[in-house]
Amino acid sequence: MVKKLFSKGYILLILALLYTPILFIVVFSFSGNSRFTFSDGFTLDSYRAIFTSEQTPYLLQALKNTFFIAAVSSVAATILGSIAAIGIYSLKRRSRRVVENINQLPIINSEIVMAVSLMLFFVTFKFPEGYLRLILAHISFCTPYVVLSVMPRLTQMDPNIYEAALDLGANPFRALVTVLIPIISPGILSGFAMAFTLSLDDFIITQLNKGATTGIDTLSTYIYSSQRNAGGLRPFWFAVFSIIIVAIVTFVLIINLKKAKNIDQKEKENEKSA
């Protein structure tokens, strides 16, 4: 009993520590000052500042850039990665191992090394600074995750289904579109979601490859450049961070609860059929 209480208390303590900074920001986003007091009462001033601050145009531009780069590179990564997975699946064992190992490289590599290697590459071969560099860089670290999420669908698939489609007279292209792609589509979808979030979240690779003169900023690089030297966090940022935090937490919770529900339902169905 005591042991149980102790374990529960420990879990709660660590969770509280993990959530303190995040909750702290959200709570004090309603104080309207950066002195961490409610001396001015409960206000929405910092939220109003999002629309009226002199930083607003830069913030909106950064937001636009973030979503533009994430959208383009995740769509490209999904197409490239899904097609690649089908190809890699059909490779002979040895070459398949080699390609899968290369695919692992960006995943295991530390971000800073990936960032500087890409920077060196772009500088050496004189790629034009700006969106092109960023999008290519984002595609190169997102695509491996798409491949990884499509691959299991292919290996778990019953190869006879595809063969059956061919036996029944479908040409290979038709079998691909009507049989193979629907089977792997959940993998494609989750690969896309992963690529999109990874691209949104990226800071290090973007920071090193955005180019000094272009003035392109994504949300994370803009946050970094405006905070690097500033002493304290301005109320404006409290509000911006709070919105981002609440949006992400809600989004992730919804997705995961849905997933958990699906799993539970499947387990129940399995029990019934058994």
Add this chain to the structure above:
Amino acid sequence: MNKSLTLKLKKAAKGFRLTRRVFSFPYIAFMLIFVVAPLVLILVNAFIYGNKLSLQNFVHLARDGASLNTLWLSFLVGIITTFSCIVIGYPVAYILSKQTSGRLIVLLFILPMWVNFLIRTLATRAVFHALDVRLGLGTVIFGMIYNYLPFMILPLHTTLSSIDKSYSEAAADLGADGITVFMQVTLPLSIPGIISGITMVFIPTISTFAISQLLGGVHLFGDSIYTKFIYGSYGVGSVMSLIMLAFVLISNVFINKTNKGEVSKNIW
């Protein structure tokens, strides 16, 4: 006739199998250009000094006291952070692996990870400001633990909850007390999780960029690599990147040896 038809179809299918391989070629080309070539470029740059092949960059790094100090400091911070994450995270993973509702609580531990690390780091800094804590090495280490603890808990939890309960039950039946069961059965079986946890905390800690700088004005190895490249010392920067890359590859060999990469994949 029927036989010849199926034979023909099988041939067609086989022919397509051959051509389906072509699907991987665009990606292979892309990866060779944008992942392999840049890394090769790092390797080449490390050995080039003044347009000539030489070891001068290595000599420069070896004589550069500031960079070497950064390297040692990074190790120190990395080791302290990793050790603390094991000490704090192992009990969490262990307790959660015993509970039926553990999966949902694990989600709570992963949730903050989805918020960008810059925002989390700045939030931590704001808490330190509010509490009037002076920023320094201590706050840097706290920030690192805060940032990377979930990366330790997750692989540990995956490994611990996949251990067959009958092992520890058998040990208990044979007369072992709780502590002995843990030391002799559970702990050894969870070593793969510990190893992937260590690499998932240690490597990012020493290579991270910005966290240490924001939380204490301290430069770690990742910050040094960044600074070298920003100021155009590609040669020495490349040597430092090679050192980092070596760590990544060595730790990956360790992970692959203990568990065929299954635990680390589950993070997503």
